[in-house]
Amino acid sequence: MTDPNDLMTEVPSYAFxxxxxxxxxxxxxxxxxxxxxxxxxxxxxxxxxKEEYEDEKxxxxxxxxxxxxxxxxxxxxxVTLKRVAKSTKDETEDPLSMGMVYALDxxxxxxxxxxxx
Ligand SMILES: [Zn+2]
Numbered sequence: 099m100t101d102p103n104d105l106m107t108e109v110p111s112y113a114f115x116x117x118x119x120x121x122x123x124x125x126x127x128x129x130x131x132x133x134x135x136x137x138x139x140x141x142x143x144x145x146x147x148k149e150e151y152e153d154e155k156x157x158x159x160x161x162x163x164x165x166x167x168x169x170x171x172x173x174x175x176x177v178t179l180k181r182v183a184k185s186t187k188d189e190t191e192d193p194l195s196m197g198m199v200y201a202l203d204x205x206x207x208x209x210x211x212x213x214x215x
Pocket of ligand 1: 131132135167168
């Protein structure tokens with residue numbers, strides 16, 4: 099069983115957000131994604147549960163996090179697409195960035211796509 103204190107190590111520190119024509123912006127995932135909360139202090143974020151599942155195409159991890167500032171709970175959903183077969187046209191093509199981060203609320207309602215990791 100995973101020690102809850104280790105759960106934060108499962109969360110990438112940063113995600114990258116694509117900006118139209120201006121490249122990528124790096125944002126910290128050490129923050130509360132609930133509406134009306136501006137907590138960016140990792141000491142006030144307490145991950146307490148992890149769910150993990152996978153199918154043929156993707157591996158999904160959901161880290162449940164309690165925010166001690168707003169007392170809300172949110173879920174960081176990390177989806178990693180498995181390596182797909184390379185294009186036959188271009189042997190040297192690198193796989194695209196394959197991790198995506200979403201924020202969900204306590205009831206698993208999607209709060210939005212945060213970015214890529
Ligand atoms: Zn909060």
